[in-house]
Amino acid sequence: TQLLEQSPQFLSIQEGENLTVYCNSSSVFSSLQWYRQEPGEGPVLLVTVVTGGEVKKLKRLTFQFGDARKDSSLHITAAQPGDTGLYLCAGVARETSGSRLTFGEGTQLTVNP
Amino acid sequence: NAGVTQTPKFRILKIGQSMTLQCTQDMNHNYMYWYRQDPGMGLKLIYYSVGAGITDKGEVPNGYNVSRSTTEDFPLRLELAAPSQTSVYFCASSYSHRVPSTDTQYFGPGTRLTVL
Numbered sequence: 001t002q003l004l005e006q007s008p009q010f011l012s013i014q015e016g017e018n019l020t021v022y023c024n025s026s027s028v029f030s031s032l033q034w035y036r037q038e039p040g041e042g043p044v045l046l047v048t049v050v051t052g053g054e055v056k057k058l059k060r061l062t063f064q065f066g067d068a069r070k071d072s073s074l075h076i077t078a079a080q081p082g083d084t085g086l087y088l089c090a091g092v093a094r095e096t097s098g099s100r101l102t103f104g105e106g107t108q109l110t111v112n113p
Numbered sequence: 114n115a116g117v118t119q120t121p122k123f124r125i126l127k128i129g130q131s132m133t134l135q136c137t138q139d140m141n142h143n144y145m146y147w148y149r150q151d152p153g154m155g156l157k158l159i160y161y162s163v164g165a166g167i168t169d170k171g172e173v174p175n176g177y178n179v180s181r182s183t184t185e186d187f188p189l190r191l192e193l194a195a196p197s198q199t200s201v202y203f204c205a206s207s208y209s210h211r212v213p214s215t216d217t218q219y220f221g222p223g224t225r226l227t228v229l
Contacts, residue, residue, distance in 0.1 A: 009153075031215055042203050042220025043116075043155035043156070050215060088155055100171070101218065103148075 003027070004091055007034045013079055014112050021074045021104035021107045022090035030092045032065055033101070066084040079111045115139050117221035119204050124196040125227045128142060134189040134224050144207045145187040146171075146218065150199040152175065162187055163209070189210030194228045201225050 007022045023032065031050040035043035049065035049072060056063045060083075062075040073087055080092050087106050090101040120135045138145065148156040148171075158171030163179040170219045176191040176198060187206075191198060202224045207216040 004155075006155075028187070040222070042205070042223055044220070045217050047213050048217070100158065100161065101130075101156075103157070105155045108153070 001014060004089055004102055006085045006087075006089055006107050007098035009105065010108050010110075010113065012110040014061075014081055016078050017111075019076050019085070019109070021087055021109070022071070023027045023073065023096060023104050024071045024092075025092060026070065027091075027093065028069050030069075034063055034074055034086040035090060037088060038105075043088055045088075073079060074098060076109075079109075081113050084111050093111075117206055117219050119137055119202075119221035121224060122222070123225045125183075125229060126191075127229060128194060128196065129178050129213065130194050131190070131192050132194070132226075134191075134204075134226075136187045136221060137185050138187075138204075138206040138219070139185065140206060140208070140219065141184060142206035142208045142217075143184065144209050144216070145181065146205045146207075147174065147177070147187070147189045148203045148205065149198075150203060150223075159189065159202075186205075196228050199226060199228045208214055213215050 026097045031065045034046045037043040045049050045062045052067045052069045061076045064073050086106045087095045089104040117138045147159040150156045157173045159177050160179040162168045165181050165184050167188040168179050168181055181187050204221045205218040209216045
């Protein structure tokens with residue numbers, strides 16, 4: 001079983017601050033996805049990165065896939081209260097058929113007004 | 114499109130009872146999945162299906178059963194409920210492309226199950 005470790009587990013910041021969430025593994029992944037989950041709802045896909053070194057931007061969110069495709073990071077600039085939620089990284093292992101995702105434990109982000 | 118729907122939203126079971134969690138998707142997706150999410154944790158794959166009539170075990174299949182008789186439905190069965198099965202259960206679906214690693218999984222709203 002491939003293990004995806006996310007850090008930090010909890011993050012509480014003030015509106016306007018920047019933050020970075022990390023997702024690390026000793027395994028190589030074909031792709032890595034980031035999901036955001038709000039209370040009482042299922043996760044919603046934010047982005048998929050597939051190429052080592054790839055950087056994708058989604059408004060104030062910047063996602064990066066490590067060169068060796070073993071790690072990823074999510075950076076949020078000028079966080080807003082609407083960014084509050086559980087952020088999950090999930091990877092598809094290189095040797096896995098289909099679309100079996102391995103999820104990290106999640107980072108619970110709280111942005112205070 | 115309703116997307117992925119799950120019923121019930123909440124359920125309380127006594128130890129040893131059985132129940133079926135329903136999942137339906139109207140996006141004509143071939144892949145469907147069941148996950149469980151314990152408090153403050155990520156999701157763990159219970160079972161998945163790559164098409165009607167085909168199912169396979171995920172990370173944590175013990176105590177559960179599934180069937181996939183149609184493309185749309187993927188019910189999850191708990192035969193003898195145990196307190197360890199208290200969790201939130203999510204069903205998801207995806208359409209498998211030629212490059213599977215870029216599939217988007219669409220999740221239902223979840224079923225919150227408590228076993229007492």
